Amino acid sequence: MAPFSTVATGSLFDRRRHREAIVAMVADAAELVSLRLTPPELASSPVVFRRPDGSSVFRPKGSTVFTSESQLAAEDRLLERAANLAGPTVPLARVEKITRSPDADGRLLGDDQADALTHIALSGRLLDVLVGPAGAGNTTCRV
Numbered sequence: 001m002a003p004f005s006t007v008a009t010g011s012l013f014d015r016r017r018h019r020e021a022i023v024a025m026v027a028d029a030a031e032l033v034s035l036r037l038t039p040p041e042l043a044s045s046p047v048v049f050r051r052p053d054g055s056s057v058f059r060p061k062g063s064t065v066f067t068s069e070s071q072l073a074a075e076d077r078l079l080e081r082a083a084n085l086a087g088p089t090v091p092l093a094r095v096e097k098i099t100r101s102p103d104a105d106g107r108l109l110g111d112d113q114a115d116a117l118t119h120i121a122l123s124g125r126l127l128d129v130l131v132g133p134a135g136a137g138n139t140t141c142r143v
Helices: 016-032 071-084 092-100 111-123
Strands: none
Touching: 092 111
């Protein structure tokens, strides 16, 4: 078998340790250029509470959170736009008409949907965020 066979493992590496070494190298390289958001542990855990890799069992495995300078800058730009109240608004009468009228399929917005639409339409923010589960009607609002 060739040293980098894809037949036996479905990957370019014929040994698990090779794959694990490459994954570790990639993770280390990514960590070097990232900003760690998860604070360090305040105290060291006794050996009985440590995993074989030395990490504490009191922290979920792989739970360290990282970001980048560019991601933080993008978030700052979004926050600036969300604080800017120079955006257009929709007259309250128009919003109320829409929230009380059925759509082409006869559906009405729920009270929570109408409330969310009203807040966004009247906010004047350059950026508003509406978060909801799939199927909750997030994209059916029309103004």
